[in-house]
Amino acid sequence: MKYNFKAIEGKWQKRWEDGKIFRAVDGSDKPKFYGLVEFPYPSGAGMHVGHIKAYSSIEVVSRKRRMEGYNVLFPIGFDAFGLPTENYAIKTKTHPRIITDRNIEKFSNQLKRVGFSFDWERVVDTTDEDFYKWTQWIFLKMFEKGLVYRDKAWVNYCPSCKVVLSNEDSQGGKCDICHSDVIQKSKDVWYLRITQYADKLLQGLDTVDYPENIKQQQVNWIGKSTGAFVDFAVDGIEDKLEIYTTRPDTLFGVTFMVIAPEHPLIDKYADKIKNMDAIQAYRAECNKKTEFERTQLVKDKTGVKLEGLEGINPVNGKKIPIFIADYVMMGYGTGAIMAVPAHDQRDYDFAKAFGIDIIQVIKGGNIEEEAYTGDGEMINSGFLNGYTNKKDSIARMIGELEKLGIGKGGVQYKMKDWAFNRQRYWGEPIPIVHCPHCGDVAVPYEELPLRLPKIENFEPGQEGESPLAKIDSFVNCKCPKCGRDAKRETDTMPQWAGSSWYYLRYIDPHNETCLADADKMNYWMPVDWYNGGMEHVTRHMIYSRFWHHFLYDLGVVNTPEPYAKRSAQGLILGPDGEKMSKSKGNVIDPLDIVEEYGADTLRTYVLFMGDYGVATPWNDSSTKGCKRFLERVAALTDRLTDEPASPEFESKLHKTIRKVSSDIEDMKFNTAIASLMTLLNDIYAVGSINKENLVIFIKLLCPFAPHLCEEIWETLGGEGFLSLAEWPRYDEAKTVDATKEIGVQVNGKLRSTIVIPTDAGKEQVLAIAKEDAKVKAMMEGKTIVKEIYVPNKIVNIVVK
């Protein structure tokens, strides 16, 4: 058969779609498999090769599972709210709805042309009001349970996008979307109390099958530390200055304190501070720096001493100076620290710069040179003297502080509450009404969805307020509680909202009475295998795990964790080895590949190109190599024979079944395909193949190159769809060969190879080895010191 992919691919895509053969069945008796891939943002640019690679893994696993008799849910949808669409809407004066629908259609067609076996009857779109109704519902449930609060806060604000960003969206002081510098601005912010779930999110990691590096990233992100809160009295004022420390054991070594420039104590006691001018000047200086700069300048500590206020070390009553310095952040701990220069490098640098005393309280290191952070015997530390174990001294100190009522043990998280509102049009409206009499009131559940009003102008206001604020008919409403005039919240939710629960909606996408039917969720959840990008391992995954834990506590879902297993694909780099980008002109368009080589070649190549989890450059010649492979497979129909296969070939075939089956489970797609290539070479070497064995071959190849394999199946007179045929099983007995070639070493160096009967005894194998001419020559005139035989692997004869 000649390989005419253009004719084949459209034909089978149509048959699959018409036959609805990839439809997931609710409540089937079969075992279930829920495979999930991160749904795409339908950008105008269309699909990227990265999408193909990301989806191909679960695609192959899902296809294999179907053939193994599973009831498979492999859905797709669109994460369609977001800034790029809105910005494009502003630019082209087109409604985001129109743009989104257009892009979704384009994406769908592209995905279909690659032949992915998605269940197209379960497509979800986060911007569909039937979907975001339930996003709003979950928000209101959180509001009801006290997990939502509003606060005035200094927020990360992108002056270009005119939008408030979470810490997660403004990493490194740059806007995640447009990469402009982020500035600090005072705003009304809605927060979700994700910190309340920090411990559950940490503990949940012990119950899921994620790779270690992914777990570690999530652990780091949550950033739990244990330590103590300690109150320091300040000379001359009533208020205490509370600090957080992970090293309360070093309290006797405290020689100064540092507070963040924004610390409220400063303004409150401005009249007591004698050098307010200098303080204000320093603050102004800090304000100019972005958070990025502030966290970059590790060296050259700067700061100003507060003249007129002095702290008192609670354990020894010593008076110590207080500084403001920008290396202390208001956003972590209490915004104030006790400084122990002898045992903390930052404090040490600061003390050296400002000529402050350094008191060593733990023996060890050389504090003339640098801070000593290791363990050792406690000295100069009153009741802690003589302690050598950090753990013990910390426990003793916390006990002492608690007895005195000036401190207590506590934990801190790097993770902050999730800033949840955006001043944008193209997002889920936050279903809250501001009533002058009742305060913030939830929109009643029965009024959901709170629809986005149809408007013409999507530009944000001058001060960055939401475009919705200009729509009087939307803003003005009655308070659901008291019925008097009230105003609607005009901010919308961030892009992460819809993706925090979308995998549940796939289970029951058209349900009008709840987010998904409980029985169906009991059947399908948890997601058995979720693949996506490393860039979503912290934000998206932590947010959605948070929402899922919340829904579990609410009794809506039956599992605490949404994803049983997670994997991540490596990037596809440009042919030049650089990250693909428009500006570098090294972008590969998957549709060009489909046009030129066909979808099966594209699918095969993205999995063959290298280790799935590792970034690999695109190589057009190698793509051709995959095409050549498929052409040679197609030509097998011209090499059919009625002859039974030789035992040697049967053995190779069954080993290949075993290898492909296990490699797919281990995501070693490259070696799975390589073993099929090897088998194909073997078939060509033999010259022919019988029908029975060819069917096994195309079944193994089917998850990778389904169009071609279906076509061959049809040519061979197969009934129905190969995609639904039974996955081949290997016969263990047939994978065992009668003889085996093994290496023979003399003194650890390979000198020859011999053929032995499989599982022959040591004596027999050694006898064969010693008969070998080359081995004989090497042993000539020497005495044997040691003989080693590793069954079916190697012989090593040590001679002197």
Add this chain to the structure above:
RNA sequence: GCGGAAGUGGCGGAAUUGGCAGACGCGCAGGCUUCAGGUGCCUGUGGUCGUUAAGAUCGUGUGGGUUCAAGUCCCAUCUUCCGCACCA
């Protein structure tokens, strides 16, 4: 700085976890087919020495070590990539 991963031919990468390094693919070279280009098919392809050959010898970032045997384990060291980062 902390945490994680990785360094293997001209290139992408294999190596059943301590047992014949370089599977498979690309590229390259030679040959056949072809008017020719391309495609296809066959053969070869880690380095060095060796007239071909037989063979020898070196070889998995670098330097040591353990072992009959090391890409794989241990110690030291260099490099690259990816997270996190004045987190108290």
